[in-house]
Amino acid sequence: MPESADGRSSHLVAVASAVPPHEFKQRDVAAAAHHSFAERYPDFQRLARVFETSVIDRRYAVKPLDWYFQPLGWPERSAAYLGGAIGLALIDTxxxxxxxxxxxxxxxxxxxxxxxxxxxxxxxxxxxxxxxxxxxxxxxxxxxxxxxxxxxxxxxxxxxxxxxxxxxxxxxxxxxxxxxxxxxxxxxxxxxxxx
Incomplete structure (x- = not known):
């Protein structure tokens, strides 16, 4: 068992995984991104290929998909991210x-x-x-x-x-x-x- 300089040992107590509560299919995320960004960003089509080439089937998020396309500022988005991270940490640890x-x-x-x-x-x-x-x-x-x-x-x-x-x-x-x-x-x- 690994020991620190002061002689204390450390070890894994448990290994677990947790995901945020909202699950989305990659195709739904790609469609939502296309709907929201294709007209606003001229280079969107080139960048959107990542949805097809990433070999990701589903994604998880702390909020429903439509929430991410609402006109929210950084404070609201950061609060959602931190709230989700703290929730997952509680669940996991x-x-x-x-x-x-x-x-x-x-x-x-x-x-x-x-x-x-x-x-x-x-x-x-x-x-x-x-x-x-x-x-x-x-x-x-x-x-x-x-x-x-x-x-x-x-x-x-x-x-x-x-x-x-x-x-x-x-x-x-x-x-x-x-x-x-x-x-x-x-x-x-x-x-x-x-x-």
Missing amino acids: VIYSRSPTHGTAIMERSQAGDVETAKFIGVPLELIAARPPGPLDAQAEALLTPLVEKAALVQSQRSLGAGRGPGDRSLGLRSLRPKSADWRIHSGLGTFLSA
């Missing part, structure tokens, strides 16, 4: 890098038989009630993993302050849980959890 930590804690509480955690991740209480605390077998863990991952992502989002309200519980989890009805499609879940 806070939510995604915290999810594994939350997932580990949720899995540990699940293995300990914590009822509130079971409710949060969407496991029916009757399946947890008969199960003694302790490690899960490999099949039960495989069945719980998607539920735990979803719950960990929700908890990471909430750790930013989103979703706080009167329904919060002592775990820091709201009574609303992630949609986890898909647990029913796993045959034998009750057998694995109550064994």
